[in-house]
Amino acid sequence: MNAPAPAGAKVRAVVGLLVAFELVSGFLQGAAVPLVPQIQDWQGISTGQAQWFTTVQYLAAAISVPAFGRLGDLYGHRRLIRVALGSIALGTVLVACAPNLAVLLVGRALMGPLAALLPLEIGLVRDRLSVDGGRRAVGMLVGSLTLGTVLGHALAGPLLSLLGDLRATLVALAVLAVCCVALSFVAVPESRTRAGGRMDWSGAALLALALVLLLGTVSRGTAWGWLSAPTLGGLLLAAVLLTGWARLQLARPHALVDVRALARRHSAPYYASGFVLGGVMLGGQTVAVSFMAASPADEGYGFDLAPWQISLYGVVPNVMAFAGSALCAALAVKIGYRRLLLVAFALLAAGYAGQIVGHSALVPFAACGALVGVGAGFALGGLPTVIVERSATDRTASATAVYNNLKTLGGSVGGAAFSVALGSLVIGTTDTPALTAYLAIWTGAAVACALAVLAQLAFRGKESTPAEPAAAPVPAAARPAPPGP
Template identity: 25%
Template structure:
């Protein structure tokens, strides 16, 4: 196996992969400032325009684990470049679109590129020296939140003061720049699972099951949780995913090695990831709305979209500051301690939000604490996963962990959305979310963060490493020890 690159080249690799993660995250928040105007811009109904967001969610959910497995088989650098292509094309399609169908197609193409983040994290194990591995994993993992925190105010500013199409032209240019940096700076490391066959049946089964599940979760509130369509989708997801699990357990070279995912360290880390995802997304739904609600409600702060994004910007920047500290904590105490600390800090951030929700500076502080917890947790989860899986499965395992986080955020969006829609008050002939509704959403986020801390505390310690033949393992730390799986 090639030696890790020298220090100067390592810095370029880490910077490139972090920027790739930021770019993927920006794609997700890109349309947020446009949501209210999309029906007018695209000449369609509100229900149809909602698919602009849903399409990215569905495609990313399906493609992330598949791209991770392909990265193990054909090379992670090659798959990073493959993910950049639909990001560029999708952004151009969105920029040129005049109708909702073209916009949905473009957003779906952007969803294919979301695999950049788990691929980049998995590649770090192959190319970064042991002493830099934990901090680099933490930084690239936190890039998702950094991109969202920085991208929202930038998108709001462009949407408010320029043509909305510039958002997508800028996204295309950013994705093209990332592709160029990958070509220039990221080394081509031999694939760990080269020669294995691709599990097409498993990929199809996972795609069908996830589409049913994510559609039901994301559209259930609109269609009705008890409607025939929603119930049928949930039932279909249960049947298909159960059959998929049965097939994956018995096939050779599976898309996702379930024997690895049921190991306690991997299983509990993935379970904690679901709750962390829920806890993170609850604040992303509640805090911006509190900032933008009219002051006449008595609890809204009357900020514009741009002002709200600027109040939340320090939270995104905190992830950049805290992620290296998380890497140091992982080196000193192990990723389990870092994950527990991150979940506790996340829960504390919701406590700050409940106490200081009446002022914009108070919500800014709460967002900073919440995002600090997310940065710690997001940096620790890949370290735990990669310390418990063979080297040939790092891409697929990280893709599956990213999927678990996405399921958490999707569920959080659905549950908190129902709370905000049901707990309402009426004044002046208008019905809107009550103060108690927003507080309940914050309580839910904090409670699920504490649940994730409890789950993380149950993660067992790694077994002592067994000898590994020379040339079969990357940098030797807990985050890279393929033989230390539990």
């Protein structure tokens, strides 16, 4: 009789190509922003129109993530990973061949399931691995996504220079996506557990409408004016739709999202922490960059760094985030995930507070940015794991999808709030942000992260350990998948 494969080998066998998918996913997402100016010139579009190049993808993600998560729980995570990769590949091909803005935006919308890959992969590894193996796998996947994003952002420009043509660069990205589709049929195992019930299509449609309205309104709030009728009306209507959607979910036996589980005292703080993480991490991506570019002689603050210097210092938090997410599982074995998340948000709060104190000197400022990166990495690796382990076994992808959407929503709200601060707190009659704008942003970020720590302390539950079962038992209605790899 052959000896069983060691646990580490089993983790690698299950994760395998999923790591490659997340690297490519991060690369595609990270490469998008640096290419926007060239996209604008290529298509002959305005700056406002070019903004939709990135906006339309996260609007599509808001729609696709919860739907793909629930469909994966119902019909198999590998199957939906293949569907998501197919949509992404088609989207990248359309973007590379786009003859006009309309086709370009359709292609970007088809790339929305990039955000659905991670929830589906987490659902798969939780089903196929032990608790300890699943935790290590989640850390590897999150770390790969983070590393891919860093590489995409850093290498998009050099790739464009090497190929000498934007369309050739976009074709190269499309080739990566198409290769992922082919690889998904090679050595990716299928999950064995299926959720009971059926897909809540009307609930998915109502949630999609509410999220698109909310995120679309937030993204246009600065242009329309935050107190204008379109902005206030859009926010109010989105709130009404979300309230109606929540009531509908509570009344349905096979709802798209388990709203009751979302609101439980032992899981709600972690979903809320995901919202905070999105707000400070995604919403504040350009704040430190614009501060470092400011000139002390002109604005009275900043470091007057050249673009290459900003890239050098700006990559430090991303590298630290990758390191934090990669080390997350190993550290959690020693102190537990609940304590690790307390450390993560304490580091985030300390990092932002340190930027307030050390904003006048580059080295302390960069060191505090690195601290923020480590905290973000721990949070990125730890939050999905805790949320997954506190969800029902047949709701893994759905629960992770809700976390992803809350993180994205937090990024939109945080970005809008930071834009208001930068546009309102200005120097004299100019439109140049004053130092108080940056201090206000970092203060708000530090307070939000401190509140996340307090929420986790106030509603903490029993610390899970690798020896425990993954989570709630599979419901009687859940049906096994057909045998297979």
